[in-house]
Amino acid sequence: MLKMENMILKEGKVLPGGILKVGSFLNQQINTVLMKSAGEEIERLFCATEVNKVLTIEASGIALAVAAGMQLSVPVVFAKKHKTSNVDGNVYSTKVHSHTHGVDYDVVVSKDYIGKDDKVLIVDDFLAHGKAMQGLIDIAGQAGADVAGIVVAVEKCFQGGGDALRDKGLRVEALAAIESMEPNKIVFR
Amino acid sequence: MLKMENMILKEGKVLPGGILKVGSFLNQQINTVLMKSAGEEIERLFCATEVNKVLTIEASGIALAVAAGMQLSVPVVFAKKHKTSNVDGNVYSTKVHSHTHGVDYDVVVSKDYIGKDDKVLIVDDFLAHGKAMQGLIDIAGQAGADVAGIVVAVEKCFQGGGDALRDKGLRVEALAAIESMEPNKIVFR
Numbered sequence: 379m380l381k382m383e384n385m386i387l388k389e390g391k392v393l394p395g396g397i398l399k400v401g402s403f404l405n406q407q408i409n410t411v412l413m414k415s416a417g418e419e420i421e422r423l424f425c426a427t428e429v430n431k432v433l434t435i436e437a438s439g440i441a442l443a444v445a446a447g448m449q450l451s452v453p454v455v456f457a458k459k460h461k462t463s464n465v466d467g468n469v470y471s472t473k474v475h476s477h478t479h480g481v482d483y484d485v486v487v488s489k490d491y492i493g494k495d496d497k498v499l500i501v502d503d504f505l506a507h508g509k510a511m512q513g514l515i516d517i518a519g520q521a522g523a524d525v526a527g528i529v530v531a532v533e534k535c536f537q538g539g540g541d542a543l544r545d546k547g548l549r550v551e552a553l554a555a556i557e558s559m560e561p562n563k564i565v566f567r
Numbered sequence: 568m569l570k571m572e573n574m575i576l577k578e579g580k581v582l583p584g585g586i587l588k589v590g591s592f593l594n595q596q597i598n599t600v601l602m603k604s605a606g607e608e609i610e611r612l613f614c615a616t617e618v619n620k621v622l623t624i625e626a627s628g629i630a631l632a633v634a635a636g637m638q639l640s641v642p643v644v645f646a647k648k649h650k651t652s653n654v655d656g657n658v659y660s661t662k663v664h665s666h667t668h669g670v671d672y673d674v675v676v677s678k679d680y681i682g683k684d685d686k687v688l689i690v691d692d693f694l695a696h697g698k699a700m701q702g703l704i705d706i707a708g709q710a711g712a713d714v715a716g717i718v719v720a721v722e723k724c725f726q727g728g729g730d731a732l733r734d735k736g737l738r739v740e741a742l743a744a745i746e747s748m749e750p751n752k753i754v755f756r
Binding site: 401402403436437444450452453454455458490 | 590591592595596597598599600602603625626629630633634636637639640641642643644645647676677679680
């Protein structure tokens with residue numbers, strides 16, 4: 379998606395350790411005009427798949443997930459992150475390791491909001507090593523739901539998470555797929 | 568807003584301790600058709616105010632804030648919650664007490680994303696005692712930004728936070744304002 383790539387080139391900042399800072403338009407500040415276009419693009423990509431629910435993870439996945447859900451006219455369910463194990467019986471949960479923060483946390487979704495009749499589109503802001511994404515796929519699996527596909531705003535291809543999921547036969551779409559990056563030089567796939 | 572009130576009557580659950588559970592359409596699962604209507608209503612209420620930014624707090628405020636920001640075509644900034652004080656110098660921060668969880672936490676916004684030229688609309692899902700809202704107003708004040716108004720999906724009027732803010736001269740709008748509630752009986756203002 380050209381608008382996403384152009385925004386990354388204009389406002390993204392490459393930091394040491396393979397980090398791309400996009401806080402001005404995708405994370406802490408959200409460019410809603412861009413999000414609306416992103417939602418339209420996601421609708422174009424997945425409108426033929428009979429998705430009935432969007433699944434994401436708090437907090438920075440929510441904006442793109444809502445943009446997608448609005449265009450597809452389906453509800454959005456977001457998984458919660460817990461650092462402690464205050465998880466009761468009425469949830470699906472799985473452990474995820476965060477490379478960014480160096481900690482494990484529980485990812486939790488109430489059993490009320492995802493089930494075996496659901497066909498979910500998993501949405502997140504970033505796909506890097508793919509740990510959070512694997513957690514969401516695991517949650518969908520526990521619920522007996524189908525995964526129609528995965529879409530992220532930015533895939534950092536060089537960290538391998540996206541291709542590992544494609545190798546498992548999943549459909550993975552990135553609105554911007556970064557093949558390599560260094561300060562002032564970002565190459566898209 | 569009639570659609571919000573009707574959804575609360577249809578799917579909301581009143582729990583002991585003044586808690587209204589709206590997880591099926593406003594929190595963990597988000598009804599995006601309702602959110603789109605809510606965004607349109609917020610645009611109608613605030614389009615004359617020259618708001619240039621929506622300010623909210625993670626995680627459950629983000630969906631409504633994005634819906635509002637899309638309609639108003641302005642960016643959304645969300646404050647982060649930290650339980651620990653890992654706050655560096657480039658942020659505005661304030662302490663907030665959570666009645667629901669019985670803990671204090673830091674509310675943090677990067678100085679890059681809010682400043683003295685901003686006229687912000689503060690958006691959240693709930694307004695009860697108003698502690699989180701006071702935190703966001705404090706952040707806007709630290710940044711020198713104007714607060715054009717406050718809008719929430721649900722105000723629990725009986726917990727007093729909304730009227731306390733109105734007494735200070737702030738414009739506070741609720742898409743649904745609950746005067747009193749008990750199981751199977753919710754009275755709107």
